[in-house]
Amino acid sequence: AQRVTQPEKLLSVFxxxxxxxxxxxxxxxxxxxxxxxxxxxxxxxxxxxxxSRESIKGFTADLNKGETSFxxxxxxxxxxxxxxxxxxxxxxxxxxxxxxFGQGTILTVHP
Amino acid sequence: GAVVSQHPSWVICKSxxxxxxxxxxxxxxxxxxxxxxxxxxxSLMLMATSNEGSKATYEQGVEKDKFxxxxxxxxxxxxxxxSAHPEDSSxxxxxxxxxxxxxxxxxxxTRLTVL
Numbered sequence: 001a002q003r004v005t006q007p008e009k010l011l012s013v014f015x016x017x018x019x020x021x022x023x024x025x026x027x028x029x030x031x032x033x034x035x036x037x038x039x040x041x042x043x044x045x046x047x048x049x050x051x052s053r054e055s056i057k058g059f060t061a062d063l064n065k066g067e068t069s070f071x072x073x074x075x076x077x078x079x080x081x082x083x084x085x086x087x088x089x090x091x092x093x094x095x096x097x098x099x100x101f102g103q104g105t106i107l108t109v110h111p
Numbered sequence: 112g113a114v115v116s117q118h119p120s121w122v123i124c125k126s127x128x129x130x131x132x133x134x135x136x137x138x139x140x141x142x143x144x145x146x147x148x149x150x151x152x153x154s155l156m157l158m159a160t161s162n163e164g165s166k167a168t169y170e171q172g173v174e175k176d177k178f179x180x181x182x183x184x185x186x187x188x189x190x191x192x193x194s195a196h197p198e199d200s201s202x203x204x205x206x207x208x209x210x211x212x213x214x215x216x217x218x219x220x221t222r223l224t225v226l
Contacts, residue, residue, distance in 0.1 A: 034214070044155075044204070044217040045112070051213070086154065097143055097208055099215065101154045 002027040004089050006102035013077050014110050021072040021105045023061075023087030032090035033063055033070040034099070039083045047072075047085070057081070077109045113139040115207045117218035124195055125226055132190045132221045134205030140185035141207030145215060146178070149202040161188055195225040 003026045013019050035047040048056045050063040061072045087102040114137040124130050143162050147155040161167040161182035169175045179191040206215035
């Protein structure tokens with residue numbers, strides 16, 4: 001069965017410091033990985049997906065199939081980055097479109 | 112981005128009653144809608160997937176007679192929690208995905224409290 005692991009439940013950094021949120025997955029099929037963000041009192045929204053290889057709000061993530069990882073990185077954290085971040089795995093085949101979420105990491109950026 | 116709404120945003124009910132939660136795609140046609148459950152400070156757990164006009168597909172361990180899902184139109188899906196009990200108290204989130212879309216758009220969620 002597929003699984004997404006975010007080992008850090010809480011992550012605190014100071015403004016301007018680099019930040020990396022870890023995500024590992026296990027899936028027998030071809031993975032499609034996403035990062036979703038949920039700001040305080042707001043709905044879940046897509047931050048980025050590995051296929052598009054975009055950089056959103058300064059965040060990047062590279063899919064490493066050898067290490068089955070999709071870590072989220074930002075070189076200089078900002079206070080407004082404080083939020084809950086979820087890594088998600090999109091399934092293929094007959095389960096196309098379904099998402100399996102990690103446990104989430106609460107990022108706090110201190111001034 | 113596309114917008115998904117949910118109604119109500121919160122509901123309190125007595126044990127044994129049924130509660131209906133609506134999920135609407137406001138500016139796109141959601142050919143597929145997903146229903147998730149989220150426990151406090153925990154991840155989202157997919158409950159079921161519904162395609163417009165078809166019966167919902169439930170994930171393992173989710174009681175289909177307990178959580179009735181209807182997706183009668185391309186803009187509306189409903190989740191009915193039947194004979195609710197305190198253990199059904201949770202945050203229920205829906206999402207919609209249109210044909211050709213690569214992402215799901217999430218609703219704001221509904222907080223259900225069963226007394």
